[in-house]
Amino acid sequence: MLAAEPRTLFAKIWDAHLVARGQDGLPDTLYIDLHLLHEVTSPQAFAELARRGLAVRRPERCLATMDHATPTEPGLDLVRLAARDSQAAAQLETLAANCRRHGIPLFGLGSERQGIVHVIGPELGATQPGMTVVCGDSHTSTHGAFGALAFGIGTSEVAHVLASQCLLLSRPRTLRFWLEGRLAAGVTAKDFILAAIARFGVDVGTGSVLEFAGPGAAALDLEERMTVCNMAIEAGARAGLFAPDERTFAYLEGRSLAPKGEAWERALEAWKALPSDPDARFDREERLALGEIEPMVSYGTHPGMAVPISGRVPEPGSLPEARRKALERALAYMALEPGEPLAGRRVDVVFLGSCTNSRLSDLRLAARLLAGRKVSPRLRMLVVPGSRQVKRQAEAEGLARTFLEAGAEWREPGCSMCLAMNGDRLEPGQYALSTSNRNFEGRQGPGGRTFLASPATAAATAVAGHIADPRELL
Amino acid sequence: MTRRPLTFVESPVATLRVPDIDTDQIIPAAYLKGTSREGLGVGLFAQWRFDPAGRPQPDFALNRPEAEAAEILLAGPNFGCGSSREHAVWALADFGFRVVISSRFADIFQSNAQKNGLLPLELPETEVAALAAELEPEPAALVTVDIQACRLRTPAGRELAFNLDPFVRRCLLEGRDPLDFLLAQEEAIQAFEVAHPARFDSRELGEEARP
Numbered sequence: 230m231l232a233a234e235p236r237t238l239f240a241k242i243w244d245a246h247l248v249a250r251g252q253d254g255l256p257d258t259l260y261i262d263l264h265l266l267h268e269v270t271s272p273q274a275f276a277e278l279a280r281r282g283l284a285v286r287r288p289e290r291c292l293a294t295m296d297h298a299t300p301t302e303p304g305l306d307l308v309r310l311a312a313r314d315s316q317a318a319a320q321l322e323t324l325a326a327n328c329r330r331h332g333i334p335l336f337g338l339g340s341e342r343q344g345i346v347h348v349i350g351p352e353l354g355a356t357q358p359g360m361t362v363v364c365g366d367s368h369t370s371t372h373g374a375f376g377a378l379a380f381g382i383g384t385s386e387v388a389h390v391l392a393s394q395c396l397l398l399s400r401p402r403t404l405r406f407w408l409e410g411r412l413a414a415g416v417t418a419k420d421f422i423l424a425a426i427a428r429f430g431v432d433v434g435t436g437s438v439l440e441f442a443g444p445g446a447a448a449l450d451l452e453e454r455m456t457v458c459n460m461a462i463e464a465g466a467r468a469g470l471f472a473p474d475e476r477t478f479a480y481l482e483g484r485s486l487a488p489k490g491e492a493w494e495r496a497l498e499a500w501k502a503l504p505s506d507p508d509a510r511f512d513r514e515e516r517l518a519l520g521e522i523e524p525m526v527s528y529g530t531h532p533g534m535a536v537p538i539s540g541r542v543p544e545p546g547s548l549p550e551a552r553r554k555a556l557e558r559a560l561a562y563m564a565l566e567p568g569e570p571l572a573g574r575r576v577d578v579v580f581l582g583s584c585t586n587s588r589l590s591d592l593r594l595a596a597r598l599l600a601g602r603k604v605s606p607r608l609r610m611l612v613v614p615g616s617r618q619v620k621r622q623a624e625a626e627g628l629a630r631t632f633l634e635a636g637a638e639w640r641e642p643g644c645s646m647c648l649a650m651n652g653d654r655l656e657p658g659q660y661a662l663s664t665s666n667r668n669f670e671g672r673q674g675p676g677g678r679t680f681l682a683s684p685a686t687a688a689a690t691a692v693a694g695h696i697a698d699p700r701e702l703l
Numbered sequence: 704m705t706r707r708p709l710t711f712v713e714s715p716v717a718t719l720r721v722p723d724i725d726t727d728q729i730i731p732a733a734y735l736k737g738t739s740r741e742g743l744g745v746g747l748f749a750q751w752r753f754d755p756a757g758r759p760q761p762d763f764a765l766n767r768p769e770a771e772a773a774e775i776l777l778a779g780p781n782f783g784c785g786s787s788r789e790h791a792v793w794a795l796a797d798f799g800f801r802v803v804i805s806s807r808f809a810d811i812f813q814s815n816a817q818k819n820g821l822l823p824l825e826l827p828e829t830e831v832a833a834l835a836a837e838l839e840p841e842p843a844a845l846v847t848v849d850i851q852a853c854r855l856r857t858p859a860g861r862e863l864a865f866n867l868d869p870f871v872r873r874c875l876l877e878g879r880d881p882l883d884f885l886l887a888q889e890e891a892i893q894a895f896e897v898a899h900p901a902r903f904d905s906r907e908l909g910e911e912a913r914p
Contacts, residue, residue, distance in 0.1 A: 245899075248888065248891050248892055249888060254870055255870055258891070269735050269736075270787065270789070272738035273740050276738070276739075277882075281882075283886075288905075289906050290905065291905060293914070297735075314736075316736040316737065320738060325914050328914030333905075334914070335913075336912060340911060340912075342912065354903075355903065366786075366787055367786050367787040381787040382811065383787055383811060383814060383815035383818065384789040385818035386814065389882050392882060393886060394896075397884060431781065431784060432723075432784070435781070435810060436810060465809060465810070467810050488903070551779075552722075555722050648786075650735060667785060669725045669785060671750045
């Protein structure tokens, strides 16, 4: 018997979900195992189903939450929210009505399981190795940390999945990042992914699925892997992937939707066959040494414009014309001078939160650096846990008390100031040091300016009142 | 959605050759709170089109006279990166655009555009630059895009071929939503589901998850 062609993790998942391999001039038809929904990108999809008189094909494969437009002040229910922001309240009510109509499980405001869609999927054990996972949200790539093929889709495709549980897709290319070594103390997974995007560019992954592999990848825990995969989309990628391993299985075991008993044993067997075969071919391969990475800070208006915290704002002068113009434009928006050091730059707000960095390990790291210290009176620090479960656990561990005693705000779970839809936003001209994923113009509020960094850098910056290296607090 | 087929466009061009234009610029988050696809043109490039007081910025590409009738947008590379919000495509279409030209589109934007009768037309960066150079002295000149033949004609009469996935081309020409083709595969989907039972039922999460 001939040996089977060696395959990548991506290829194994893709092939296992082919309902039809491109025929009659169609792309591949891919089956979707898990469909996550939230209030912002779903209403028009449900409306399309209603217009066509279609049912939701598999409500038991759907899971909905409210996160993007939800307030993060304590005690704001839908009725009180309606008085302040009737449009947001109406959108949340629309999601609830659509879920009721179609029998889709929903974690609404006040639910003990509510939270950012990419935090609760893994938390519930809904995200499992080998699955296909979609959501009308680009940061769906987060779930790739579990060895699931997970990607963001638009609202038209949300309707496609609701109606047929499938998508018509052309097969992406593959790009493997082989990671050597370990991150140094005070350097996080966030710094790694910012460094990788700064080096390879915000479109290196366009049309591709990224696999993070090698000893450096195996050494990252699941929450670190989620941070890395979360920002795969900021490298332009369709999805990010880590091979499932013992850490993955340990994270999943016992979670609400994870398989139990005999089913768990069968699942384990299937999951262990998923990692890329040793001789599997990738369309492109790159290597990175984790030990060389420093804490990173962005200075511009996309996530690729980032430098080590000891670095300076680049000089546009020497760049080719198109890149020079883009950099000049970004620096004008940010009101930064070429050659200016980033450390020491004053900020007005520190935001610790978002689907990139709002999990328990992120909060633990920041709290460790804030313990016994005070947030500078020159700035405001918001801490927004990723989910109600993260919030409860952080309160039980005393992290919430540490944040409050330091002078930070301890808020309700949601996307919050990452995209500033819910009223948490910068004033024009303000600077934020943010653990979120995008520093686009006006992303955190019209006229607001964003420095992206890790939770450790966020804590150090909050204490210093200006951008500060977390390694000095270790 | 049933929509107008996209077969042929002849129009002046709005030129916005900024690289890495993200969907937060195309349609800021403040415009995402609605529940309809309609009327999003008002928010298109809102932060660039208007000053903080809401007055039009006269120098911005879409506020120039030739942009008024433009159905073609000539953009920088990596257009539509960032958020998956389809509102970006709805806003461009509502404003009147039927074609966006760039040397590279972000994946999700490209997919969204194709499903809404908006053609993401990819040309090499050198061709984008040459087209922009042709348009500079006569910004109101017309460009034609023939979706049937996959050809673009510049004001100087140069004919450029462009690549378009045959399935995408068919959907654009016929004004079809790919959902039609998915629903036609019911038998194959059922067979797949029988062979691959689900590992969980999210409805078992119980009372807590009751909508």
